[in-house]
Amino acid sequence: MEMFYGIVIFILGFALGVVSIWMARKAHIGVLDEKYEHMFGDLSRQALLENQRSFLDVAKITFEALSKKTEEQLGKKSEDTPIQPKEAWIMF
Numbered sequence: 001m002e003m004f005y006g007i008v009i010f011i012l013g014f015a016l017g018v019v020s021i022w023m024a025r026k027a028h029i030g031v032l033d034e035k036y037e038h039m040f041g042d043l044s045r046q047a048l049l050e051n052q053r054s055f056l057d058v059a060k061i062t063f064e065a066l067s068k069k070t071e072e073q074l075g076k077k078s079e080d081t082p083i084q085p086k087e088a089w090i091m092f
């Protein structure tokens with residue numbers, strides 16, 4: 001009978017140890033998850049900002065080039081076909 005109690009106490013102690021280790025590791029993993037979540041959040045935020053800046057820089061350069069080209073084309077057309085002030089009112 002004493003051996004039976006010894007086995008029961010051993011099994012209960014083992015189960016209690018397993019549960020306590022499992023809970024401690026789960027809590028530790030939860031802390032690591034939060035740490036990594038913040039770290040990856042910061043990295044993705046930084047990458048997004050850099051991507052936006054690059055996109056806006058490229059868009060600005062492209063828009064300036066297109067704007068200059070359009071102004072040159074409009075300047076050539078206005079030089080080729082001068083409109084008199086009286087004619088301008090008739091068009092509208």
